[in-house]
Amino acid sequence: MTSETKPSQRWTLRARDSALSAGVWALMRVLRLQPPQFSAWVGSFWARAIGRHTRVHKAALRNLRLAFPEKTDAEREAIAMGMWDNLGRMAGEFVHLDRIWQYNMWEPAKSRIETTGVSNFVAMRVDGKPALVFTAHLGNWELPAIAAAAQGLDSAVLFRAPDNSFLADLLFNARSRVMGELVAASHVAVFELAAMLDQGKHLGILVDQSRSGGPMVDFFGHQCTSNPTIARLARLYECPVHGVRVIRLPGGRFRIQCTPALDLPRDAGGKIDVNGSMQMITSVVEGWIREYPEQWTWFYRRWRHFGKEF
Incomplete structure (x- = not known):
């Protein structure tokens, strides 16, 4: 936000950020009450449902065409949807960072x-x-x-x-x-x-x-x-x-x-x-x-x- 931003624009940006912050806080509180694997599934479901309709998805497909020109459109689409699955799961796991580490080298x-x-x-x-x-x-x-x-x-x-x-x-x-x-x-x-x-x-x-x-x-x-x-x-x-x-x-x-x-x-x-x-x-x-x-x-x-x- 620059000094040249109009007061109405500043108010809109603050309102947007406040709404986003409140939404994230509420969502994290709810997901924190769930097991990590369920939270990851919820994140995956919504990331896959929403992500494919965004500009970000189109950017991912452009990059996939560069990286894998030999693959079909369907194969690249599947990779992009896998990306959304992974990102959504990671978002769901974030609220459980202090619980997600379970490592026992003996068992x-x-x-x-x-x-x-x-x-x-x-x-x-x-x-x-x-x-x-x-x-x-x-x-x-x-x-x-x-x-x-x-x-x-x-x-x-x-x-x-x-x-x-x-x-x-x-x-x-x-x-x-x-x-x-x-x-x-x-x-x-x-x-x-x-x-x-x-x-x-x-x-x-x-x-x-x-x-x-x-x-x-x-x-x-x-x-x-x-x-x-x-x-x-x-x-x-x-x-x-x-x-x-x-x-x-x-x-x-x-x-x-x-x-x-x-x-x-x-x-x-x-x-x-x-x-x-x-x-x-x-x-x-x-x-x-x-x-x-x-x-x-x-x-x-x-x-x-x-x-x-x-």
């Missing part, structure tokens, strides 16, 4: 969580080094940060707050109860992240969105920009870089996978190459998405240089 049948790459996680916890951990908007991407805190990993998470102050506070309060330290994305966030690494913490960063002026990478056969923050920090601190993804499974279950530390490319001087590292990380994320395309958030504008005809 897997009683756990909501399956894990692979546990040795890689353990190595991060005991090696005495800071580390960088990248993930993507796949499955329920809140879980890696919850897992780190629940398993005693000294961690911090970079996040982007919504413009609505009520929603921003809501997200922050819910996450702060179950995650490590939270760092809001801003023009000074990189200095906060650097301070976290100086303290030996493990930083979680989502890496699957574009950034104007960032290194160009190949993503599903097309060039797009990437956010180089994680590669620049790796170059500066020479710390391990791991990938962690969450796969949604049937029955309200999840699988969390942690990769070994990546062998990032280096330049002629032996320093980590930022551009090459962002391509390697992007390729890992693309492989994740190709395996479970219906669990990625397809409406992000990764390929901004393509026109609307796509």
Whole structure:
């Protein structure tokens, strides 16, 4: 909202935000009383019912045509509807962030969580080094940060707050109860992240969105920009870089996978190459998405240089 906004427009915007905030608050109170799996089903039902009629759905289909030109329209539509199912379930699960982590390595049948790459996680916890951990908007991407805190990993998470102050506070309060330290994305966030690494913490960063002026990478056969923050920090601190993804499974279950530390490319001087590292990380994320395309958030504008005809 700018200083040039007319008083009537300001009133309308405030009324809209207030109505949205009240609606979200009431819905969360109701869903909180339900079991997590039922809340996830409710979120999925409404996301699928409404999502397919929005501009966002059309944007997702455009991106799917770029990523999977070999697939039929029906196949791409099915992936887009799977995306809405995943997003709706994640919204329903959000009110249960403090309950959703159920992991028992001694009795897997009683756990909501399956894990692979546990040795890689353990190595991060005991090696005495800071580390960088990248993930993507796949499955329920809140879980890696919850897992780190629940398993005693000294961690911090970079996040982007919504413009609505009520929603921003809501997200922050819910996450702060179950995650490590939270760092809001801003023009000074990189200095906060650097301070976290100086303290030996493990930083979680989502890496699957574009950034104007960032290194160009190949993503599903097309060039797009990437956010180089994680590669620049790796170059500066020479710390391990791991990938962690969450796969949604049937029955309200999840699988969390942690990769070994990546062998990032280096330049002629032996320093980590930022551009090459962002391509390697992007390729890992693309492989994740190709395996479970219906669990990625397809409406992000990764390929901004393509026109609307796509």
